[in-house]
Amino acid sequence: MPxxxxxxxxxxxxxxxxxxxxxxxxxxxxxxxxxxxPSISLGTVYRTLDALVKEGKVIALHTGxxxxxxxxxxxxxxxxxxxxxxxxxLELELPHLLxxxxxxxxxxxxxxxxxxxxxxxxxxxxxxxxx
Amino acid sequence: MPxxxxxxxxxxxxxxxxxxxxxxxxxxxxxxxxxxxPSISLGTVYRTLDALVKEGKVIALHTGxxxxxxxxxxxxxxxxxxxxxxxxxLELELPHLLxxxxxxxxxxxxxxxxxxxxxxxxxxxxxxxxx
DNA sequence: CTATGTGCAAAGTGTTTGCAAATTT
DNA sequence: AAATTTGCAAACACTTTGCACATAG
Numbered sequence: 210m211p212x213x214x215x216x217x218x219x220x221x222x223x224x225x226x227x228x229x230x231x232x233x234x235x236x237x238x239x240x241x242x243x244x245x246x247p248s249i250s251l252g253t254v255y256r257t258l259d260a261l262v263k264e265g266k267v268i269a270l271h272t273g274x275x276x277x278x279x280x281x282x283x284x285x286x287x288x289x290x291x292x293x294x295x296x297x298x299l300e301l302e303l304p305h306l307l308x309x310x311x312x313x314x315x316x317x318x319x320x321x322x323x324x325x326x327x328x329x330x331x332x333x334x335x336x337x338x339x340x
Numbered sequence: 341m342p343x344x345x346x347x348x349x350x351x352x353x354x355x356x357x358x359x360x361x362x363x364x365x366x367x368x369x370x371x372x373x374x375x376x377x378p379s380i381s382l383g384t385v386y387r388t389l390d391a392l393v394k395e396g397k398v399i400a401l402h403t404g405x406x407x408x409x410x411x412x413x414x415x416x417x418x419x420x421x422x423x424x425x426x427x428x429x430l431e432l433e434l435p436h437l438l439x440x441x442x443x444x445x446x447x448x449x450x451x452x453x454x455x456x457x458x459x460x461x462x463x464x465x466x467x468x469x470x471x
Numbered sequence: 472c473t474a475t476g477t478g479c480a481a482a483g484t485g486t487t488t489g490c491a492a493a494t495t496t
Numbered sequence: 497a498a499a500t501t502t503g504c505a506a507a508c509a510c511t512t513t514g515c516a517c518a519t520a521g
Binding site: 322 | 392402407417419430432440441444447448449451452454456459
């Protein structure tokens with residue numbers, strides 16, 4: 210299990226990720242972290258993100274295109290806007306999905322849920338009405 | 341909207357996809373379709389899959405790594421096995437997730453749900469107990 | 472006949488990796 | 497000092513695209 214040491218790079222990646230709710234990808238995180246640690250490389254960003262995901266400190270979202278990362282790990286639903294590509298959090302109580310699914314499928318072992326909706330974010334839904 | 345014409349290639353891609361429940365990726369579909377239409381190219385497979393997804397005949401699953409495709413479009417949950425990478429269907433009644441989420445988030449427009457669990461498939465869960 | 476789809480190969484993204492140098496513990 | 501992590505650049509895996517030819521309608 211990699212990334213045991215607390216380096217400046219690692220701290221900066223974690224702080225940048227905690228500072229936003231925009232579900233950024235590695236390239237965006239890299240640009241932000243460079244403002245604090247100019248020498249950092251994109252490779253290090255990827256390695257750090259991998260480690261954080263494996264440790265459960267960060268969630269990886271596969272939504273098509275680049276992987277997005279989310280430091281808010283409490284189970285919640287996402288909306289992927291099919292018009293602008295934005296990913297936002299959705300208000301929705303997840304009704305014990307993991308427990309229910311586990312009970313109905315005893316042969317498998319469920320560790321995590323990802324609930325993702327496709328549709329239009331508030332801005333794009335609004336623009337659709339106007340335009 | 342592309343792919344209005346029913347070509348041999350398109351028919352073969354659709355048939356191959358309907359014949360499996362393994363949620364294959366483009367490379368696998370390409371190999372299978374080549375058995376029926378040897379001249380087909382990987383580019384055509386990608387273009388055809390894109391079209392089928394846009395038409396709603398096929399669902400694209402983004403699970404990390406290559407995009408996987410599913411011709412079974414009735415809403416259902418998936419399990420991505422973190423040990424072997426397999427993607428299987430899960431027994432689980434989706435309790436009107438789309439309607440509930442839409443009601444709680446009136447400003448956005450929800451078109452589709454993707455419910456994905458991470459964990460161990462039956463085989464890998466079993467092997468874990470033995471090994 | 473004409474518009475659309477195909478095959479090919481080259482180019483584009485996003486991500487991973489080997490290695491020597493730097494850093495953490 | 498020892499072990500881990502970094503930066504760099506090259507390699508990779510997956511997907512998209514331009515174009516001349518083929519084909520469905």
